[in-house]
Amino acid sequence: xxxxxxxxxxxxxxxxxxxxxxxxxxxxxxxxxxxxxxxxxxxxxxxxxxxxxxxxxxxxxxxxxxxxxxxxxxxxxxxxxxxxxxxxxxxxxxxxxxxxxxxxxxxxxxxxxxxxxxxxxxxxxxxxxxxxxxxxxxxxxxxx
Numbered sequence: 001x002x003x004x005x006x007x008x009x010x011x012x013x014x015x016x017x018x019x020x021x022x023x024x025x026x027x028x029x030x031x032x033x034x035x036x037x038x039x040x041x042x043x044x045x046x047x048x049x050x051x052x053x054x055x056x057x058x059x060x061x062x063x064x065x066x067x068x069x070x071x072x073x074x075x076x077x078x079x080x081x082x083x084x085x086x087x088x089x090x091x092x093x094x095x096x097x098x099x100x101x102x103x104x105x106x107x108x109x110x111x112x113x114x115x116x117x118x119x120x121x122x123x124x125x126x127x128x129x130x131x132x133x134x135x136x137x138x139x140x141x142x143x144x
Contacts, residue, residue: 005060017131039057058081122138
């Protein structure tokens, strides 16, 4: 099992504060002979339609020497997880969690924003200090 990301507990606390129940830590993804681990699985009961929403969260720091190289790797991982999840657990949506600092510094750049839109990359933007979610980018709900 891989090591936990620097902000693993921060995102976990932020999701709980936002009304989510953590269902998996980590979330195990298995397809045929491939075994992967996403950081978290979570669920939230929605009063509006009396249903629950289920998500898988992959947490990324993206604060190394080359943020672009780290993003390339994270994007590949995201697409791999999303493609497999669509086959085995279509009820769950995959989200990439990044800090609000990284979001402002990197994800709001025009080229990166374009990739996020074209790839329909679901994002959870969280604040490290407050351990709270600042923003959701959820293409599934944007499309509705």
